[in-house]
Amino acid sequence: MRQIVLDTETTGIGEGHRIIEIGCVEVIERKLTGRHYHRYIHPQRDIDAEAQEVHGISIEWLEETGAPVFAQVADEFREFIAGAELVIHNAAFDVGMMDAEFDRLNLTKTAQFCGVLDTLKLARDMFPGSRVSLDALCKRYDIDNSHRELHGALLDSEILAEVYLAMTGGQTDLALAVEDNQQGGAADINIDESLLNAAELVVVRASDDEIQAHEQMLDLVDKKSEGALWRRS
Template sequence: MRQIILDTETTGIDPREGHRLIEIGAVEMISRRLTGRTYHQFINPEREIETEAVAIHGITDARVADEPRFAEIADEFWAFIEGAELVIHNAPFDVGFMDHEFQRLNAERQGTHLGPVAEHFRILDTLKLARDKHPRQRNSLDALCKRYEIDNGHRVLHGALLDVEILADVYLAMTGGQTTLSLDASAGSAGGNSQESGMAISHLSLAPGQICVLRPTEAEWEAHGAKLARIREEAGDCVWDTLYPRGVSS
């Protein structure tokens, strides 16, 4: 399944009051694995950014004065998210602003009919998901990072791309997944190369459906054999080393 983790920053709270998008950040995930593809764009909102909004995200009028208008980036943005499920924290807020921008664009450009977002995309609201899993608790992105022990110490101000990278970790943690696999070097009694094996796994980039097979190290074989010997001594029998003898792949 292809998912886009998405976040926006805006000039203010309500698009019905004329507020606009000023930043979009998105990362792609396929089969619960981040692909490395990202979309990030600052946008000239053609209006002033409210002081209260600047205090939240730190984006000033001067920062976006020379950025493209939404109409100039809309097609590229749509192409990036097309066909994906959108994963958004507090989705009604971001979707409301995107719909407002697409409505303006459709009125401005003859023959353009982008949006409404909910008619073209499945939307997963991680705030709703968090409230269902953790009722009567704080479920802001910062609160969820603390609950799931996700490092967000570098998040001083809100930023669309930074927030979606954090949200991707939060989403995977809330739904029982992880972005990488790693082995704890201290967990094995063999020592040897268990840390190296973990590093090898964590740096692999596999296509959906691919399976990673790592051969045991000499130290791991020795530890495995010692464990089976203890089982045989205590139980009187052990078939594992006869089913999968050393040097034979399963």
């Protein structure tokens, strides 16, 4: 099985933002092949200050280095990943950004020529309630990431490849936790029945725009930090 471990860096989150770096490493039959794909990309727009603090990439630097625009690298990028299963931490964010770039060029979406495996979802299923950021998983699996001062797409994809192989390579703490729970049994829970008769509360629901803005912020938290508590299962 051919897998491509992938990461991107962007100008920010939400509609209209662009990819400025792509990093990929190839894994075949659970072994790193040494092949990789890496490009810096001029986004043709400004980079949000918050995003620049995360990855350290500026428009001035991209212009000085002569970074191509996405249209110039789209074909080679798609050729590299075509037919593979993409392994991505918070895949919804990266695939969403990729598909937005493909849409601008009238190209087919990612799911039409690649499979996708989300290691963020995998980690949440394996370690419910625990921190599942890339840094937290490195600590859990004793993977050295001390050289990771800023987020970079190629470096993060290399680290994620190690994390993914460790996560899927053998017994995990999840099996031990299940065994402990089975031995310990469930605790008795006492419920105050008077609370069930409380007066009906008025619920003020968020607007569609507020929900979209909230989800976009959680996307960035999921990708760049310890993961949003609201989304932990």
